[in-house]
Amino acid sequence: MSTGTGTGRDTGVEGTTDRDAPHSTPRPPSRFDPLAALRDEDADRTDWDVYLTGTVFLDIVFTGLDSAPVRGTESWARGMGSSPGGVANMATALSRLGLRTSLAAAFGDDMYGDYCREALEHGEGIDLALSHTVPGWHSPVTVSMAYEGERTMVSHGHEAPPKDAATAYDPQAPECPPPARACVTSLVPGGSQEWIATAARRGSRIFADVGWDDTGRWDLAALPDLAHCEAFLPNAAEAMRYTRTDCPRAAARALSEHVPLAVVTLGPEGACAVDGRTGESADVPAIAVEALDTTGAGDVFVAGFVMGSLAEWPLADRLAFAGLTAALSVQEFGGSLSAPGWAEIAAWWQHTRRYADQDAAALRRYAFLDALLMGCGRQWPLRRAVPTIGFRRGPAAGSGKQG
Template structure:
């Protein structure tokens, strides 16, 4: 679907890269004063890397601007993203003496609890560098927060990028939609149901989507295992797709994978319902693996799922027939492992 006159990069995003250490197989939440043993563990790049890897694995040429420490954690994350996933890190930078942020995530009872540590990265010096000058791309992904807005988002929109945004939890408790200044630059806004209902003062996700569609061209509300719903405020089109039941191992990064799937379908020009279905499918496939970034599926995994899809889902996902490569076996994927690397053997 690419036009030769369009930018050479499909998607740009920025944020903080964490080293994620994920514990799974916990029977319950850790109890104070005791030691808990996890049956599974994985390590992988996290934070904004979850979204970047999900986009790249779906075939989008992805550019990431982030700070990386010059420690072993930072080196591992840089190599995993650039060499392992083919992500363009030319807008990123290594910072001497700055240690990489770390998140420990514990998955249990279908939820997760996280503990993070890190320090703000020093701002880049000199004019003409990000965040003042984001590259020209077909799309950009942003995480919104209350405040005066980020200039790079407005600049990306002025350059023709289609901006997709999610949002984090409002620690202030005000949930003021008007405080999300960058929403005016966005083509699509994709909060979860809890966030959407708080921002719109509504009592159900569908009502929240309708209210948000008055503020942004396309409003998508994710509803976890119940699926997602969306309203296109420009055309009045609505869509709702139920979730796919899977044996979930770790929900880390599922929301990021959903956004990546929706961006992919939007850039390809698919109908709204197909975009929701594809985004939900990719998110469902991701929770069956450890971690966030390295759990994201690519087209081989989508193809493998489609060949064995349950009969009751064949009609809803029939659009995959023209998209997945016929008979292609799943290719090898890097997955999260308990450590960040082994010494080579000679």
């Protein structure tokens, strides 16, 4: 299932293609490497910065609704976008930030599956060598309706058939998970994913969030994989329930006794974090924006935090950067294709500096971007969500704007 903060459009979306080849697949964004200064090609044998696995959905998002749909009536949305969703949200956000990303997922052999695979592998530069296509299995679909700053989702799908041994989903297989600087996962209450322990033993840093506990137990002991995590990133409601506290910041402190780094997201209020190893804490407010679609913003936040962590930034800078990427993401349709790249980050920072007198606090908080963005060259335009899965090749195939 899909899972975000900007000014938005509510009348159509822009499709981005390579202007020099209007009928070809949009090229992946050119890669700015935020970890370049830390890489030692002679000593670093890690092919991937981040590995993750999960379910890819096709997301269809309706925006510009004045209210929730009412039974027995027909509602018209003023905007619509389609894009890969589910674990694709996180994978795309990581890749657009310049991290070498490996994704293991099942794809249906229907048109939705072909579209999602094409968009991720060729459009975003995500490695799918550990992914596979399942004959006769249709792709899971989520329809999301955004209104009044919230969203309602309806999903349909069936669990992918299990693969046999020595495959991407067998945690004992020598190539899975692959050596990676970090792995990102979502913890499952009452369950354990053996590959997480395998990755941790190999030296990968594990970053995890968690879904809603439908059992109502909210017991940290029911999250055995938490023991393998470097960072745990629940939202405020989840964190307070797990810690039996009534304050997100108190919840972060309590969680830091169970995991080295506890990060609690506070929605429009920002995020707070406590490093249980050093005692350091940080509390960073969110960037005030008008959201078009919050789908995937939580995933984008985690991706930004992972990138800052791998780059060894100070804790407060990691929180600020993660909040910025989430804020930029909700100004676009969809989950995965709403994720910002370095061009959007640079444009936001240039605008903020130009109007520094209007937002002096942001100028101080994000001053660390100055040195970082000096190495960010020209970036190709990012692919954005469009209403249709694809157009037939022909004279109009490369036209940009879709209603």
